[in-house]
Amino acid sequence: MATTAAAMAATSVVVLDRGNNTTCTINLHGATVVSWRVNNQEQLFVSKLASFDGKKAIRGGIPFVFPQFGPWSFGPQHGFARITRWHLERAPDRLHNGDVEAIFSLMDNEFTRSIWNYQFRITYRLILREKELHFHIGVYNPSKELSFSFNMLLHTYLKVPDVRRCQITGLHGCHFIDKTRENALYQEGREVVTVNEWTDRIYQHTPQEHVITNVVSGRKMRLHKYNFPDTVIWNPWIDRSREMSDFGDDEFPNMLCVEAGNVTSPVILLPGTAFEASQILQIIIEGNVSRKTKRNR
Ligand code: TA6
Numbered sequence: 001m002a003t004t005a006a007a008m009a010a011t012s013v014v015v016l017d018r019g020n021n022t023t024c025t026i027n028l029h030g031a032t033v034v035s036w037r038v039n040n041q042e043q044l045f046v047s048k049l050a051s052f053d054g055k056k057a058i059r060g061g062i063p064f065v066f067p068q069f070g071p072w073s074f075g076p077q078h079g080f081a082r083i084t085r086w087h088l089e090r091a092p093d094r095l096h097n098g099d100v101e102a103i104f105s106l107m108d109n110e111f112t113r114s115i116w117n118y119q120f121r122i123t124y125r126l127i128l129r130e131k132e133l134h135f136h137i138g139v140y141n142p143s144k145e146l147s148f149s150f151n152m153l154l155h156t157y158l159k160v161p162d163v164r165r166c167q168i169t170g171l172h173g174c175h176f177i178d179k180t181r182e183n184a185l186y187q188e189g190r191e192v193v194t195v196n197e198w199t200d201r202i203y204q205h206t207p208q209e210h211v212i213t214n215v216v217s218g219r220k221m222r223l224h225k226y227n228f229p230d231t232v233i234w235n236p237w238i239d240r241s242r243e244m245s246d247f248g249d250d251e252f253p254n255m256l257c258v259e260a261g262n263v264t265s266p267v268i269l270l271p272g273t274a275f276e277a278s279q280i281l282q283i284i285i286e287g288n289v290s291r292k293t294k295r296n297r
């Protein structure tokens with residue numbers, strides 16, 4: 001990791017390199033994770049038409065949605081965090097156990113206050129492990145008087161060989177807002193959710209864990225979340241793909257968004273208080289024990 005913090009800050013890209021062709025690349029534009037390679041296999045989808053102009057949100061990877069999810073009367077869809085340049089708080093550093101960690105931060109500035117007039121500070125700690133990527137987020141309200149409320153979500157674009165073969169667990173019985181059917185509320189009756197059409201659903205009060213099957217090289221991906229009560233499932237399918245200039249018409253079969261967040265009930269942060277949330281993406285190698293069992297050992 002020869003690149004100095006200053007050199008890294010000057011560029012827009014930060015790389016966590018754990019060796020063994022296992023890396024995680026973050027673009028300071030939105031602190032968007034734009035690549036997660038495990039043994040040289042890319043786990044995240046980024047559109048071949050994605051824009052890297054430092055203005056538009058990056059179409060793919062893991063955009064950071066804050067302080068608004070969805071359309072916003074005061075500002076850009078999905079908030080300003082994904083279109084703002086973040087600060088590299090701590091350059092990639094190898095931990096004693098071989099994992100690599102870096103910390104990014106975003107504070108209110110003239111641009112953010114012109115849209116959303118609150119002081120805030122977000123820290124975003126990423127840890128690259130052998131087969132896992134950990135996301136630890138802290139939101140702090142430094143104000144002495146003003147509370148603020150916000151949505152927050154990790155808009156994860158998983159790369160998949162064929163989305164029609166993917167199954168998502170942990171949604172059975174959950175209520176969801178279906179944005180493809182006038183935002184009507186339904187209840188999920190399927191044991192595992194599959195995607196064979198335009199899908200845009202906000203599942204509410206979902207369990208802490210989802211397993212997605214048939215991701216890269218037919219493996220399973222476990223998404224473990226903490227303090228993110230909702231899960232959004234999205235695939236634009238054919239027609240919506242054509243409406244997006246930064247998304248190829250033929251790319252929808254190769255991506256699946258599984259997004260952990262606070263969407264249906266915004267978080268209210270009182271003055272001087274902080275909020276924490278986290279997500280772990282883990283590649284399941286058949287035969288490796290689940291997080292729960294590992295902990296109980
Ligand atoms: O998270 C799903 C969603 O809200 C969809 O409704 C769709 O709009 C998608 O996000 C992409 O939004 P974007 O603003 O990145 O085009």
